[in-house]
Structures are given as C-alpha cells and as structure tokens.
Amino acid sequence: MAIRIITDSSADFDSAVARRRSIDVVPMSIQFGDASFLSGRTLSNEVFYKLLHEKKENPTTSQPTPEAFLRLFQQAREAGDQVVAVVLSGALSGTLQSAVIAKELCQYEPIYLVDSRSASAGIQILVNYACKLRRSGLVLSQPEVLRAMEHGALEEPRFLPLAVGRGGGITGGLATAEELGKLGRLVNGMLETIAGELRGGVIDADPCYVSESDNACTYCEFASACHFTEGEGGDRRKPLRPVKPEEFWGRIDMLIGGEGTPWASN
Numbered sequence: 001m002a003i004r005i006i007t008d009s010s011a012d013f014d015s016a017v018a019r020r021r022s023i024d025v026v027p028m029s030i031q032f033g034d035a036s037f038l039s040g041r042t043l044s045n046e047v048f049y050k051l052l053h054e055k056k057e058n059p060t061t062s063q064p065t066p067e068a069f070l071r072l073f074q075q076a077r078e079a080g081d082q083v084v085a086v087v088l089s090g091a092l093s094g095t096l097q098s099a100v101i102a103k104e105l106c107q108y109e110p111i112y113l114v115d116s117r118s119a120s121a122g123i124q125i126l127v128n129y130a131c132k133l134r135r136s137g138l139v140l141s142q143p144e145v146l147r148a149m150e151h152g153a154l155e156e157p158r159f160l161p162l163a164v165g166r167g168g169g170i171t172g173g174l175a176t177a178e179e180l181g182k183l184g185r186l187v188n189g190m191l192e193t194i195a196g197e198l199r200g201g202v203i204d205a206d207p208c209y210v211s212e213s214d215n216a217c218t219y220c221e222f223a224s225a226c227h228f229t230e231g232e233g234g235d236r237r238k239p240l241r242p243v244k245p246e247e248f249w250g251r252i253d254m255l256i257g258g259e260g261t262p263w264a265s266n
C-alpha cells in the first residue's frame with residue numbers, strides 16, 4: 001500500500017517537479033473570455049502570462065469538478081492506496097467541496113482531505129511536508145517499532161505503508177528482521193557486482209522501469225549527462241513487475257542461496 005499525494009493547480013507546482021515527487025495535480029479551469037483552459041494541462045504558465053498581458057478582460061477561474069478528484073480517488077481505491085489531498089483554502093474556493101463530494105462518491109475511507117487554508121506557495125509547503133512524511137517500502141514488522149514510527153500504526157495507519165484488516169491483522173510493506181538481513185546481503189552483493197563491472201569497463205545502463213513517468217531515470221540527477229537511450233548499444237530498461245510477497249522473498253532466498261555469487265550465504 002502506498003500513499004498518494006494530491007493537490008490542485010492553484011498550488012502552482014512546476015509539472016516536472018510534481019512528476020518527480022509523484023504528486024497528482026488536479027487542474028482548475030481558467031477562462032479568458034470565451035476560451036476555456038485547464039491550468040497546467042492545456043495552459044502553461046508562460047501562455048497564461050502572455051494572455052494576461054494581451055487580453056483586455058481579466059481571466060476567471062472555476063474549481064475542479066468532483067469527477068476530476070473522483071478519477072484519482074478511484075485509482076487509489078483500486079490499488080489499495082491511501083490518499084492525502086491538500087487543496088486550496090475552503091474559504092477561497094469550492095475546490096475542497098468538490099474533493100468532499102468525490103470522497104463520498106468513491107466510498108473509500110483512506111482518503112484524507114486537508115484544507116490548506118492557503119493558496120499557491122502556502123499549499124506547496126504543506127504538500128512538500130506531506131511528501132517528506134510519506135513513506136513507502138518495507139518496515140520492520142515488530143509492533144513496538146511500528147508504534148514508535150507512528151502512534152496509530154496498529155489501528156489506523158496514515159503514513160506507514162500498511163493496512164489493518166477487520167480482524168486487526170496488518171498487511172502491507174512488512175518484513176521481519178531476518179528478511180531485512182537477507183535483503184541487505186543481496187543489495188551489498190549487487191553493489192559489489194556493479195563495482196566489479198565498472199572496474200572492468202562495462203558502463204551499459206539498465207535502469208529499472210515501470211512506466212514512462214515511473215522509472216529510475218525520472219528521478220536521476222545525472223539524466224542530462226547520461227543520455228540513456230533504450231536499445232542503443234548495451235542500454236536496456238529493466239522492467240519491474242509487481243510480485244506477491246511470497247514470490248519476492250522466494251527469489252531472494254534463491255539468489256542469496258546461489259553458489260559463486262558475491263551475495264551467496266556463507
């Protein structure tokens with residue numbers, strides 16, 4: 001279970017930054033006379049200011065529709081993810097109201113709506129804080145550790161990648177200390193392998209890949225220098241596919257059990 005962070009276009013996030021941080025932005029609509037645009041989608045900031053300069057009348061804005069939020073909420077429900085939506089101040093706009101309606105229509109409890117009581121940079125501060133608090137990946141499955149990380153982790157987790165079933169059972173990104181140890185051994189072994197390859201002059205790249213917007217290169221600070229090109233020379237994407245926990249741990253057992261690899265068990 002992951003945590004999805006949603007905001008609206010009044011937060012003025014640069015689209016590349018929003019994409020890099022996995023923030024979903026629901027667009028507001030902007031009208032210049034008869035022409036209607038979706039902020040950040042069909043109207044960039046550059047064009048907005050150009051029109052502002054050129055047009056005689058001032059633009060007007062409309063709050064996002066409940067459907068715009070609902071689409072994202074439904075995607076989260078289907079994936080079993082939680083949602084934190086930080087939106088434009090309820091005192092300034094009906095955006096929050098649209099999100100409330102969408103939540104009711106979606107009938108999915110793990111959606112947390114936050115009235116930013118602010119706009120633009122004020123929303124960005126809150127969204128950035130939510131990104132900082134968002135956790136994903138594996139956490140140690142010891143109750144005392146989970147509680148120490150988040151008070152309500154065993155009853156109503158909001159920030160850890162966990163879900164609590166009706167019977168109180170916890171599912172999600174949990175691993176035992178032994179499993180984390182195996183994972184650590186595998187990662188160290190892989191790093192040794194990579195270092196050995198680099199020493200030997202092998203510089204082909206095989207970045208992990210889920211989709212165009214979700215792959216290692218999206219977040220990589222070296223992208224402008226790397227020029228990775230799928231299929232060129234030895235450059236190949238490494239597709240990642242979702243696996244069930246049993247398969248995941250089974251493959252790790254197999255890898256660290258293999259003889260002659262740097263990550264093999266002693």
Ligand code: SF4
Pocket residue numbers: 205206207216217220221222223224226227228
């Ligand atoms: S941009 Fe280059 S260095 Fe960065 S993840 Fe992609 S392939 Fe690797």
